[in-house]
Amino acid sequence: MLISEIGENGLIQQINSWLTELDHDSDFSSLPLFVGLGDDAAAWESSSQMTLLTTDTLVEDVHFNFETMNWYSLGWKSLAVNMSDIAAMGGDPQYATVSLALPGDINVEDVHSFYRGAIDLSRKYGGKIVGGDVVKSQLVVITVSMIGITNKQLLLMSSANEGDVICVTGSLGGSAAGLKLLLSETASNDNKELVILHQQPNPRIAxxxxxxxxxxxxxxxLSDGLFVDLLRVIQSSGVGAVIYSDSVPVNHLAKKYFPDDAQEMALNGGEDYELLFCGPVDLVNETLKKLSPDSAIIGKIVNGSGVKLVDSFGIPVELLNFGWDHFQ
Structure with a gap:
């Protein structure tokens, strides 16, 4: 069986199964791990708080290329994707290691720009780079691992319940629209906001x-796209979901520049780094009053499995694609 046949989610599930089986009898199986495989970050308990650990890798020509990304933004984004995972668990970033695999012909000033971007993000949201590694490579590969802390009230993707409503903290599709502008070489000062959404996302820690x-x-x-990330929530929670296509908040500039594609970008474009959350409608309504005006209820958790997209009349809507998968 090939990796491409089972896809990213299938491979992750298989690895989780192997690790659970192989690690069951190890000397470290009794460590105080509160959340392990399958969520946005691992978590373990200390005397007064939870410690979080997450990691992400960005690979040239897979996650980015230098036609659409400068070194400063690459440094910013490399840390931001990890901070977003820490935020999704309800935590604050603390420490990060940054490991770089670089070709020998990279300019040192470019690497300096990378770290300026990373440090500017850290100044804005907290956390400190405390180490890492550098090796030679044919392509640029960046791996960031980050530790965060939170109190013992964790936010988990596996906590959705039938009857919950599904919400997002802001509009979607802006990052995908920014990428499309960059790829088509039509980025300008008029649409710079979309480019920034793609290159320099802001983790929703607050x-x-x-x-x-x-x-x-x-x-x-929301890193890989609304449908892909929601699928992980319902699979880990043992429920199903219905999304109302007309309720999904679509970035207004994405609609302006790509009126025919904006909704698809919002549903499956990915890399918006908004938060998706599920809860009882009364708690959600109180929460929405304190979030961005673009935050919205977009669906509900139901009995069953899978994600169904419907229009305002309840008629199923077919999607052209299903978000980001590394292997498909």
Missing amino acids: DAKIIKQNGIKCVTD
């Missing part, structure tokens, strides 16, 4: 705290 304070427990970040 929004996650508002969500947590209002008693909601099910959260994940």
Whole structure:
């Protein structure tokens, strides 16, 4: 069986199964791990708090290329994707390691720009780079691991319950629209906001705290696309979901520049790094009052499995694609 036949989610599920089986009898199986495989970050308990650990890798010509990304933005984004995972668990970023695999002909000033971007993000949201590694490679590969902390009230993607409503913290599709502008070489000062959404996303750390304070427990970040990330939520929670296509908030500039594609970008474009959260409607309504005006209820959790997209009349809507998968 080939990796391309089972896709990214299938491979992750298989690896999780292997690790659970192989690690069951190890000397470290009794460590105080509160959340392990399958969520946005691992979590373990100390005397007064939870420690979070997450990691992400960005590969040249897979996740980015230098036609659409400069070194400063690459540094910013490399840390931002990890901070978004920490935010999705309800935490604050603390420490990060940055490992770089680089060709020998990269200019040192470019690497300097990378770290300027990373440090500017850290100054805005917290956290500190404390180490890493550098090796030679044919392509640029960046791996960031990040530790965060939170109190013992964790936000988990596996906490969705039948009857919950599904929400997002802001409009979607802006990052995909920004990427399309860059690829088509039509980026300009008039649409710079979309480019920034793609190159320099902002992790929703403050929004996650508002969500947590209002008693909601099910959260994940939208990195691979609404449908793909929601599928992970319902699979880990053992439920199904219905999404109302007309309720999904679509970035207004994405609609302006790509009126025919904007909704598809919002549903499956990915890399918006908004938070998706699920909870009882009364708690959600109170939460939405404190979030961005673009935050919205977009669906509901139901008995069953899978994600169904319907229009305002309840008629199923067919999608052209299903978000980001590394292997498909």
